[in-house]
Amino acid sequence: MIRTVLVANRGEIARRVFRACRLLGLGTVAVYSDADRESPHVRDADRAVAIGPPPARASYLDAERILAAARETGADAIHPGYGFLSENWAFADACRRAGIVFIGPSPEAIRRMGDKTEARRLMAAAGVPVVPGSPETLADVATAERVARDIGYPVLLKAAAGGGGIGMARVDEPAGTAAAFAAARRRAEAAFGRGDLYVEKYLERPRHIEIQVFGDTAGTVLHLHERECSIQRRHQKLVEESPAPNLPPAVKEGLTRAAVAGARAIEYVNAGTLEFLVDAAGGFYFLEMNTRLQVEHPVTEEATGLDLVVEQLRVAAGEPLGWRQEAIVQRRAAIECRVYAEDPAKNFLPSPGTLTRLELPAGEAIRIESGVEAGSAVPVHYDPLLFKLVVSGRTRGEAVARLADALERCVVEGVKTTIPLLRRVVAHAEFVAGRVHTQMVEQGAFND
Amino acid sequence: MTEEIKAHITGVVFQIPTKPGDRVAAGDAVIVLESMKMEIPVEAPRAGAVKEIRVKEGQTVQEGETVAILE
Numbered sequence: 001m002i003r004t005v006l007v008a009n010r011g012e013i014a015r016r017v018f019r020a021c022r023l024l025g026l027g028t029v030a031v032y033s034d035a036d037r038e039s040p041h042v043r044d045a046d047r048a049v050a051i052g053p054p055p056a057r058a059s060y061l062d063a064e065r066i067l068a069a070a071r072e073t074g075a076d077a078i079h080p081g082y083g084f085l086s087e088n089w090a091f092a093d094a095c096r097r098a099g100i101v102f103i104g105p106s107p108e109a110i111r112r113m114g115d116k117t118e119a120r121r122l123m124a125a126a127g128v129p130v131v132p133g134s135p136e137t138l139a140d141v142a143t144a145e146r147v148a149r150d151i152g153y154p155v156l157l158k159a160a161a162g163g164g165g166i167g168m169a170r171v172d173e174p175a176g177t178a179a180a181f182a183a184a185r186r187r188a189e190a191a192f193g194r195g196d197l198y199v200e201k202y203l204e205r206p207r208h209i210e211i212q213v214f215g216d217t218a219g220t221v222l223h224l225h226e227r228e229c230s231i232q233r234r235h236q237k238l239v240e241e242s243p244a245p246n247l248p249p250a251v252k253e254g255l256t257r258a259a260v261a262g263a264r265a266i267e268y269v270n271a272g273t274l275e276f277l278v279d280a281a282g283g284f285y286f287l288e289m290n291t292r293l294q295v296e297h298p299v300t301e302e303a304t305g306l307d308l309v310v311e312q313l314r315v316a317a318g319e320p321l322g323w324r325q326e327a328i329v330q331r332r333a334a335i336e337c338r339v340y341a342e343d344p345a346k347n348f349l350p351s352p353g354t355l356t357r358l359e360l361p362a363g364e365a366i367r368i369e370s371g372v373e374a375g376s377a378v379p380v381h382y383d384p385l386l387f388k389l390v391v392s393g394r395t396r397g398e399a400v401a402r403l404a405d406a407l408e409r410c411v412v413e414g415v416k417t418t419i420p421l422l423r424r425v426v427a428h429a430e431f432v433a434g435r436v437h438t439q440m441v442e443q444g445a446f447n448d
Numbered sequence: 449m450t451e452e453i454k455a456h457i458t459g460v461v462f463q464i465p466t467k468p469g470d471r472v473a474a475g476d477a478v479i480v481l482e483s484m485k486m487e488i489p490v491e492a493p494r495a496g497a498v499k500e501i502r503v504k505e506g507q508t509v510q511e512g513e514t515v516a517i518l519e
Contacts, residue, residue, distance in 0.1 A: 350484035352458050384484040
């Protein structure tokens with residue numbers, strides 16, 4: 001039983017969760033830093049609690065402050081959103097010890113999937129294909145060189161504690177390994193406090209395809225099909241869609257089967273996503289599991305007609321999943337664009353400032369998930385996501401046409417945004433044809 | 449000849465990898481800003497010696513603000 005939900009987040013995702021709470025008649029509590037006093041998410045909730053100064057580590061990452069806010073307001077559950085504390089197993093554990101429901105998986109599942117080498121080992125043991133690479137953390141440069149020679153250059157060095165592309169380095173030949181190893185270790189230490197690295201084979205022009213899974217406390221694990229998320233910059237997604245175009249049925253079948261087997265192997269509860277790289281030959285390899293709600297979850301909601309956040313709340317309250325696998329069908333084609341306060345003309349340099357003008361499209365099959373409004377300040381302290389534009393259609397072609405038109409009608413002034421790039425993406429012949437891969441943005445396919 | 453090194457973006461000073469007297473090459477990070485979860489180096493426009501650092505870690509700087517002096 002849950003009565004009141006505190007959302008330990010800000011921006012569009014806090015507003016999204018509050019909406020689901022209202023549908024179920026649950027009370028809502030917002031938390032906010034001093035930079036977010038005037039933010040829409042604060043007004044959306046029944047109550048709001050100030051949790052500290054603007055830097056995230058003094059507010060949205062301060063577990064003690066957030067738990068205190070829950071106690072003070074009588075909130076009996078916390079939804080972490082994405083980012084911030086959402087994949088922090090110690091926070092999930094602290095909630096449990098405080099008698100507060102953490103709306104997400106168990107601390108154990110978060111911890112095991114959060115360590116990327118442990119996650120690969122567990123998934124491989126469950127029969128999920130993984131990218132060829134080191135089975136565990138690399139002891140030193142010599143080990144890195146030996147493993148890289150075995151699997152063949154080019155390779156990627158990655159941080160074991162990492163995510164979001166931080167501490168990642170591509171190495172093309174043996175001579176470059178030592179320098180890249182030292183640099184990647186430094187970056188990983190600075191970002192995560194832990195310099196452990198592992199090595200993976202670098203795949204040429206792979207697609208990024210992920211499977212949405214959902215488990216309940218009775219042990220049922222289902223999938224909600226795939227999302228294609230290949231249009232990325234700096235390993236961060238810009239455009240996502242479901243169904244994935246031109247995905248052979250046999251590959252899709254393999255992906256969903258592997259994802260469900262992987263989630264079952266760790267007794268996964270609540271919403272999660274297994275990310276895969278898919279190469280041109282149809283080989284697929286597990287990348288990592290995100291043990292939380294994804295930014296791009298609305299794509300799955302629009303494609304299937306199901307509400308993932310409502311289901312998260314129900315499952316967290318101990319109810320069984322209200323879905324049967326056979327009844328979960330992609331009925332529509334859905335596409336999401338992320339509008340970030342970044343300048344695509346300057347290599348996606350952040351563009352903080354104040355939104356002097358904001359006009360958003362509306363109409364049939366157009367969904368906006370926004371954390372901002374005209375007049376909002378876009379602070380330097382947080383992720384630069386302004387809003388998500390999600391459209392759907394009976395066919396992919398209809399969805400693409402609707403998206404192109406909706407992007408034309410977005411007006412954002414005061415900060416630079418990714419909109420000009422997104423317009424070029426949806427007009428690009430390869431995107432229209434559904435032939436995308438993860439290196440297109442960096443290779444300049446959508447340059448002005 | 450001295451030259452002002454200016455922040456090309458608004459952000460918070462994340463790290464200061466140099467100190468007065470350090471020799472830097474063109475393109476070296478003199479300070480590192482953090483903005484919207486990204487680390488963004490403010491680079492030396494040319495080779496020289498750092499004469500002065502005008503900011504502290506944790507300080508917010510505006511785009512165009514002088515963060516260091518190069519000579």
